[in-house]
Amino acid sequence: MTTDGDFAQHPADSEWHRRLTFGERPDGSWMTQGPAHAYESVVMRPLEPMFVPEKPRHGELDPQNCGSCAPSEHTIWADEHWQVRAGWETGGLPFIGAIAPREHWLLEDAPLEVMAALGPLMQRISEAVKTIPGVARCHFSRWNDGSAHLHLWAFARPAGMMQGRGAVLSYWDGMLPEMSEEMMNEYVGIVAQRLAAGGGEAFPHRAV
Ligand SMILES: [Zn+2]
Structure with a gap:
Protein backbone atom coordinates (compact mmCIF):
# COMPACT_ATOMS: atom_id res chain seq x y z
CA MET A 1 0.00 0.00 0.00
CA LYS A 55 -5.57 8.96 -9.77
CA PRO A 56 -8.73 10.41 -11.37
CA ARG A 57 -8.28 12.30 -14.61
CA HIS A 58 -9.33 15.93 -15.06
CA GLY A 59 -13.11 16.12 -15.05
CA GLU A 60 -13.48 12.51 -13.89
CA LEU A 61 -14.89 13.16 -10.42
CA ASP A 62 -16.38 16.57 -11.05
CA PRO A 63 -17.46 17.34 -14.62
CA GLN A 64 -18.27 20.86 -13.43
CA ASN A 65 -14.53 21.55 -13.55
CA CYS A 66 -13.99 19.99 -16.97
CA GLY A 67 -12.04 22.25 -19.32
CA SER A 68 -13.49 20.63 -22.44
CA CYS A 69 -17.03 21.49 -21.28
CA ALA A 70 -16.31 25.19 -20.71
CA PRO A 71 -16.42 27.63 -23.65
CA SER A 72 -12.96 28.40 -25.03
CA GLU A 73 -11.50 31.02 -27.31
CA HIS A 74 -9.52 28.15 -28.81
CA THR A 75 -12.63 26.46 -30.15
CA ILE A 76 -12.11 26.86 -33.88
CA TRP A 77 -15.25 25.01 -34.98
CA ALA A 78 -18.33 23.40 -33.47
CA ASP A 79 -21.60 21.87 -34.53
CA GLU A 80 -24.46 20.25 -32.65
CA HIS A 81 -22.40 17.37 -31.23
CA TRP A 82 -18.68 18.06 -31.68
CA GLN A 83 -16.05 20.78 -31.28
CA VAL A 84 -12.49 21.24 -32.50
CA ARG A 85 -9.96 23.28 -30.56
CA ALA A 86 -6.54 24.46 -31.72
CA GLY A 87 -4.04 27.31 -31.55
CA TRP A 88 -3.10 27.20 -27.85
CA GLU A 89 0.58 27.77 -28.54
CA THR A 90 2.91 27.77 -31.48
CA GLY A 91 4.74 24.57 -32.29
CA GLY A 92 6.62 22.96 -35.13
CA LEU A 93 3.82 21.01 -36.81
CA PRO A 94 1.50 22.90 -39.18
CA PHE A 95 -1.61 21.97 -37.17
CA ILE A 96 -2.64 20.15 -34.00
CA GLY A 97 -6.29 20.04 -33.05
CA ALA A 98 -8.33 18.46 -30.26
CA ILE A 99 -11.67 16.90 -31.23
CA ALA A 100 -14.22 16.46 -28.44
CA PRO A 101 -17.96 16.15 -27.94
CA ARG A 102 -19.60 19.38 -26.83
CA GLU A 103 -21.17 17.60 -23.87
CA HIS A 104 -19.32 15.71 -21.16
CA TRP A 105 -19.25 12.24 -22.64
CA LEU A 106 -16.64 9.56 -22.14
CA LEU A 107 -15.89 6.99 -24.81
CA GLU A 108 -17.65 4.53 -22.52
CA ASP A 109 -20.96 6.38 -22.32
CA ALA A 110 -21.22 8.65 -25.38
CA PRO A 111 -24.60 8.21 -27.11
CA LEU A 112 -24.68 6.40 -30.41
CA GLU A 113 -25.87 9.58 -32.09
CA VAL A 114 -22.70 11.40 -31.02
CA MET A 115 -20.38 8.54 -31.94
CA ALA A 116 -22.06 8.07 -35.31
CA ALA A 117 -21.27 11.69 -36.17
CA LEU A 118 -17.56 11.17 -35.44
CA GLY A 119 -16.75 9.12 -38.54
CA PRO A 120 -17.91 11.71 -41.07
CA LEU A 121 -16.30 14.45 -38.95
CA MET A 122 -12.90 12.71 -38.99
CA GLN A 123 -13.17 12.54 -42.75
CA ARG A 124 -13.94 16.26 -42.92
CA ILE A 125 -11.14 17.19 -40.50
CA SER A 126 -8.64 15.16 -42.49
CA GLU A 127 -9.63 16.91 -45.70
CA ALA A 128 -9.58 20.33 -43.98
CA VAL A 129 -6.11 19.80 -42.49
CA LYS A 130 -4.76 18.67 -45.85
CA THR A 131 -5.79 22.00 -47.42
CA ILE A 132 -3.06 23.69 -45.35
CA PRO A 133 -0.19 24.36 -47.79
CA GLY A 134 2.59 21.79 -47.38
CA VAL A 135 0.52 19.21 -45.51
CA ALA A 136 0.37 15.64 -46.82
CA ARG A 137 -1.70 13.80 -44.22
CA CYS A 138 -3.78 14.17 -41.09
CA HIS A 139 -3.09 11.64 -38.33
CA PHE A 140 -5.48 10.96 -35.45
CA SER A 141 -4.82 9.70 -31.94
CA ARG A 142 -7.02 8.96 -28.96
CA TRP A 143 -5.20 8.70 -25.60
CA ASN A 144 -7.49 10.24 -22.98
CA ASP A 145 -5.05 9.86 -20.06
CA GLY A 146 -5.17 13.52 -19.03
CA SER A 147 -8.83 14.46 -19.31
CA ALA A 148 -11.79 12.13 -18.85
CA HIS A 149 -13.85 14.04 -21.44
CA LEU A 150 -13.62 12.03 -24.68
CA HIS A 151 -11.13 13.65 -27.02
CA LEU A 152 -9.03 12.78 -30.04
CA TRP A 153 -6.04 14.60 -31.47
CA ALA A 154 -5.49 15.53 -35.10
CA PHE A 155 -1.92 16.12 -36.32
CA ALA A 156 -0.82 17.54 -39.67
CA ARG A 157 2.04 15.54 -41.21
CA PRO A 158 4.17 17.76 -43.46
CA ALA A 159 4.56 16.68 -47.09
CA GLY A 160 7.62 14.56 -47.73
CA MET A 161 8.42 14.15 -44.03
CA MET A 162 9.12 10.44 -43.90
CA GLN A 163 10.66 10.87 -40.44
CA GLY A 164 7.22 11.99 -39.25
CA ARG A 165 5.36 8.83 -40.20
CA GLY A 166 3.28 7.23 -37.50
CA ALA A 167 3.03 7.95 -33.78
CA VAL A 168 6.38 9.78 -33.63
CA LEU A 169 4.74 12.69 -35.47
CA SER A 170 3.30 14.11 -32.24
CA TYR A 171 6.79 14.45 -30.72
CA TRP A 172 8.15 16.33 -33.70
CA ASP A 173 5.94 19.31 -32.76
CA GLY A 174 8.37 20.17 -29.97
CA MET A 175 11.49 19.65 -32.06
CA LEU A 176 10.85 21.28 -35.44
CA PRO A 177 11.38 25.03 -35.84
CA GLU A 178 8.48 26.81 -34.18
CA MET A 179 5.98 28.50 -36.48
CA SER A 180 5.25 32.17 -36.05
CA GLU A 181 1.97 33.02 -34.34
CA GLU A 182 0.81 34.57 -37.59
CA MET A 183 1.44 31.35 -39.50
CA MET A 184 -0.26 29.25 -36.81
CA ASN A 185 -3.33 31.47 -36.85
CA GLU A 186 -3.47 31.39 -40.65
CA TYR A 187 -3.40 27.57 -40.67
CA VAL A 188 -5.96 27.33 -37.86
CA GLY A 189 -8.19 29.65 -39.88
CA ILE A 190 -7.85 27.48 -42.99
CA VAL A 191 -9.04 24.41 -41.08
CA ALA A 192 -11.86 26.29 -39.33
CA GLN A 193 -13.25 27.80 -42.51
CA ARG A 194 -12.99 24.57 -44.44
CA LEU A 195 -14.87 22.71 -41.70
CA ALA A 196 -17.54 25.39 -41.47
CA ALA A 197 -18.06 25.20 -45.23
CA GLY A 198 -19.44 21.69 -44.64
CA GLY A 199 -21.66 22.66 -41.68
CA GLY A 200 -21.25 23.92 -38.14
CA GLU A 201 -19.70 27.22 -37.13
CA ALA A 202 -16.14 28.54 -37.21
CA PHE A 203 -14.87 30.24 -34.03
CA PRO A 204 -18.21 30.06 -32.18
CA HIS A 205 -16.89 31.83 -29.07
CA ARG A 206 -14.91 34.53 -30.82
CA ALA A 207 -16.38 38.04 -30.65
CA VAL A 208 -17.21 39.44 -34.08
ZN1 LIG B 1 -16.30 17.67 -20.05
Whole structure:
Protein backbone atom coordinates (compact mmCIF):
# COMPACT_ATOMS: atom_id res chain seq x y z
CA MET A 1 0.00 0.00 0.00
CA THR A 2 1.23 3.51 -0.78
CA THR A 3 -0.35 6.91 -0.62
CA ASP A 4 -0.18 9.88 -2.94
CA GLY A 5 -1.52 12.61 -0.69
CA ASP A 6 -4.68 11.06 0.75
CA PHE A 7 -5.04 8.77 -2.25
CA ALA A 8 -4.42 5.14 -1.25
CA GLN A 9 -2.91 2.91 -3.90
CA HIS A 10 -1.53 -0.60 -4.09
CA PRO A 11 0.71 -2.23 -6.68
CA ALA A 12 -1.05 -3.26 -9.86
CA ASP A 13 -1.07 -7.04 -9.94
CA SER A 14 -1.72 -9.27 -12.91
CA GLU A 15 0.06 -12.02 -14.75
CA TRP A 16 1.35 -9.33 -17.10
CA HIS A 17 2.64 -7.08 -14.29
CA ARG A 18 4.37 -9.89 -12.41
CA ARG A 19 6.81 -10.37 -15.32
CA LEU A 20 8.26 -6.85 -14.88
CA THR A 21 11.41 -5.73 -13.08
CA PHE A 22 10.89 -2.23 -11.79
CA GLY A 23 13.85 0.09 -11.44
CA GLU A 24 15.65 -1.31 -14.46
CA ARG A 25 16.25 0.70 -17.58
CA PRO A 26 14.39 -0.73 -20.60
CA ASP A 27 16.38 -1.00 -23.83
CA GLY A 28 15.22 1.83 -26.06
CA SER A 29 17.35 0.87 -29.04
CA TRP A 30 14.47 -0.62 -31.02
CA MET A 31 13.13 2.92 -31.42
CA THR A 32 16.15 3.73 -33.59
CA GLN A 33 15.10 1.02 -36.05
CA GLY A 34 11.47 2.00 -36.67
CA PRO A 35 10.12 3.05 -40.03
CA ALA A 36 10.06 6.71 -39.06
CA HIS A 37 13.88 6.82 -38.83
CA ALA A 38 13.64 9.65 -36.32
CA TYR A 39 15.85 8.55 -33.42
CA GLU A 40 19.59 7.96 -33.47
CA SER A 41 19.73 6.86 -29.84
CA VAL A 42 17.14 6.53 -27.08
CA VAL A 43 17.92 6.22 -23.35
CA MET A 44 14.88 5.17 -21.35
CA ARG A 45 14.27 6.08 -17.72
CA PRO A 46 14.10 3.09 -15.32
CA LEU A 47 10.69 1.40 -15.30
CA GLU A 48 8.64 2.87 -12.45
CA PRO A 49 6.36 0.80 -10.20
CA MET A 50 2.70 0.72 -11.26
CA PHE A 51 -0.02 1.47 -8.72
CA VAL A 52 -3.79 1.24 -8.73
CA PRO A 53 -6.33 2.62 -8.50
CA GLU A 54 -5.00 5.35 -10.74
CA LYS A 55 -5.57 8.96 -9.77
CA PRO A 56 -8.73 10.41 -11.37
CA ARG A 57 -8.28 12.30 -14.61
CA HIS A 58 -9.33 15.93 -15.06
CA GLY A 59 -13.11 16.12 -15.05
CA GLU A 60 -13.48 12.51 -13.89
CA LEU A 61 -14.89 13.16 -10.42
CA ASP A 62 -16.38 16.57 -11.05
CA PRO A 63 -17.46 17.34 -14.62
CA GLN A 64 -18.27 20.86 -13.43
CA ASN A 65 -14.53 21.55 -13.55
CA CYS A 66 -13.99 19.99 -16.97
CA GLY A 67 -12.04 22.25 -19.32
CA SER A 68 -13.49 20.63 -22.44
CA CYS A 69 -17.03 21.49 -21.28
CA ALA A 70 -16.31 25.19 -20.71
CA PRO A 71 -16.42 27.63 -23.65
CA SER A 72 -12.96 28.40 -25.03
CA GLU A 73 -11.50 31.02 -27.31
CA HIS A 74 -9.52 28.15 -28.81
CA THR A 75 -12.63 26.46 -30.15
CA ILE A 76 -12.11 26.86 -33.88
CA TRP A 77 -15.25 25.01 -34.98
CA ALA A 78 -18.33 23.40 -33.47
CA ASP A 79 -21.60 21.87 -34.53
CA GLU A 80 -24.46 20.25 -32.65
CA HIS A 81 -22.40 17.37 -31.23
CA TRP A 82 -18.68 18.06 -31.68
CA GLN A 83 -16.05 20.78 -31.28
CA VAL A 84 -12.49 21.24 -32.50
CA ARG A 85 -9.96 23.28 -30.56
CA ALA A 86 -6.54 24.46 -31.72
CA GLY A 87 -4.04 27.31 -31.55
CA TRP A 88 -3.10 27.20 -27.85
CA GLU A 89 0.58 27.77 -28.54
CA THR A 90 2.91 27.77 -31.48
CA GLY A 91 4.74 24.57 -32.29
CA GLY A 92 6.62 22.96 -35.13
CA LEU A 93 3.82 21.01 -36.81
CA PRO A 94 1.50 22.90 -39.18
CA PHE A 95 -1.61 21.97 -37.17
CA ILE A 96 -2.64 20.15 -34.00
CA GLY A 97 -6.29 20.04 -33.05
CA ALA A 98 -8.33 18.46 -30.26
CA ILE A 99 -11.67 16.90 -31.23
CA ALA A 100 -14.22 16.46 -28.44
CA PRO A 101 -17.96 16.15 -27.94
CA ARG A 102 -19.60 19.38 -26.83
CA GLU A 103 -21.17 17.60 -23.87
CA HIS A 104 -19.32 15.71 -21.16
CA TRP A 105 -19.25 12.24 -22.64
CA LEU A 106 -16.64 9.56 -22.14
CA LEU A 107 -15.89 6.99 -24.81
CA GLU A 108 -17.65 4.53 -22.52
CA ASP A 109 -20.96 6.38 -22.32
CA ALA A 110 -21.22 8.65 -25.38
CA PRO A 111 -24.60 8.21 -27.11
CA LEU A 112 -24.68 6.40 -30.41
CA GLU A 113 -25.87 9.58 -32.09
CA VAL A 114 -22.70 11.40 -31.02
CA MET A 115 -20.38 8.54 -31.94
CA ALA A 116 -22.06 8.07 -35.31
CA ALA A 117 -21.27 11.69 -36.17
CA LEU A 118 -17.56 11.17 -35.44
CA GLY A 119 -16.75 9.12 -38.54
CA PRO A 120 -17.91 11.71 -41.07
CA LEU A 121 -16.30 14.45 -38.95
CA MET A 122 -12.90 12.71 -38.99
CA GLN A 123 -13.17 12.54 -42.75
CA ARG A 124 -13.94 16.26 -42.92
CA ILE A 125 -11.14 17.19 -40.50
CA SER A 126 -8.64 15.16 -42.49
CA GLU A 127 -9.63 16.91 -45.70
CA ALA A 128 -9.58 20.33 -43.98
CA VAL A 129 -6.11 19.80 -42.49
CA LYS A 130 -4.76 18.67 -45.85
CA THR A 131 -5.79 22.00 -47.42
CA ILE A 132 -3.06 23.69 -45.35
CA PRO A 133 -0.19 24.36 -47.79
CA GLY A 134 2.59 21.79 -47.38
CA VAL A 135 0.52 19.21 -45.51
CA ALA A 136 0.37 15.64 -46.82
CA ARG A 137 -1.70 13.80 -44.22
CA CYS A 138 -3.78 14.17 -41.09
CA HIS A 139 -3.09 11.64 -38.33
CA PHE A 140 -5.48 10.96 -35.45
CA SER A 141 -4.82 9.70 -31.94
CA ARG A 142 -7.02 8.96 -28.96
CA TRP A 143 -5.20 8.70 -25.60
CA ASN A 144 -7.49 10.24 -22.98
CA ASP A 145 -5.05 9.86 -20.06
CA GLY A 146 -5.17 13.52 -19.03
CA SER A 147 -8.83 14.46 -19.31
CA ALA A 148 -11.79 12.13 -18.85
CA HIS A 149 -13.85 14.04 -21.44
CA LEU A 150 -13.62 12.03 -24.68
CA HIS A 151 -11.13 13.65 -27.02
CA LEU A 152 -9.03 12.78 -30.04
CA TRP A 153 -6.04 14.60 -31.47
CA ALA A 154 -5.49 15.53 -35.10
CA PHE A 155 -1.92 16.12 -36.32
CA ALA A 156 -0.82 17.54 -39.67
CA ARG A 157 2.04 15.54 -41.21
CA PRO A 158 4.17 17.76 -43.46
CA ALA A 159 4.56 16.68 -47.09
CA GLY A 160 7.62 14.56 -47.73
CA MET A 161 8.42 14.15 -44.03
CA MET A 162 9.12 10.44 -43.90
CA GLN A 163 10.66 10.87 -40.44
CA GLY A 164 7.22 11.99 -39.25
CA ARG A 165 5.36 8.83 -40.20
CA GLY A 166 3.28 7.23 -37.50
CA ALA A 167 3.03 7.95 -33.78
CA VAL A 168 6.38 9.78 -33.63
CA LEU A 169 4.74 12.69 -35.47
CA SER A 170 3.30 14.11 -32.24
CA TYR A 171 6.79 14.45 -30.72
CA TRP A 172 8.15 16.33 -33.70
CA ASP A 173 5.94 19.31 -32.76
CA GLY A 174 8.37 20.17 -29.97
CA MET A 175 11.49 19.65 -32.06
CA LEU A 176 10.85 21.28 -35.44
CA PRO A 177 11.38 25.03 -35.84
CA GLU A 178 8.48 26.81 -34.18
CA MET A 179 5.98 28.50 -36.48
CA SER A 180 5.25 32.17 -36.05
CA GLU A 181 1.97 33.02 -34.34
CA GLU A 182 0.81 34.57 -37.59
CA MET A 183 1.44 31.35 -39.50
CA MET A 184 -0.26 29.25 -36.81
CA ASN A 185 -3.33 31.47 -36.85
CA GLU A 186 -3.47 31.39 -40.65
CA TYR A 187 -3.40 27.57 -40.67
CA VAL A 188 -5.96 27.33 -37.86
CA GLY A 189 -8.19 29.65 -39.88
CA ILE A 190 -7.85 27.48 -42.99
CA VAL A 191 -9.04 24.41 -41.08
CA ALA A 192 -11.86 26.29 -39.33
CA GLN A 193 -13.25 27.80 -42.51
CA ARG A 194 -12.99 24.57 -44.44
CA LEU A 195 -14.87 22.71 -41.70
CA ALA A 196 -17.54 25.39 -41.47
CA ALA A 197 -18.06 25.20 -45.23
CA GLY A 198 -19.44 21.69 -44.64
CA GLY A 199 -21.66 22.66 -41.68
CA GLY A 200 -21.25 23.92 -38.14
CA GLU A 201 -19.70 27.22 -37.13
CA ALA A 202 -16.14 28.54 -37.21
CA PHE A 203 -14.87 30.24 -34.03
CA PRO A 204 -18.21 30.06 -32.18
CA HIS A 205 -16.89 31.83 -29.07
CA ARG A 206 -14.91 34.53 -30.82
CA ALA A 207 -16.38 38.04 -30.65
CA VAL A 208 -17.21 39.44 -34.08
ZN1 LIG B 1 -16.30 17.67 -20.05
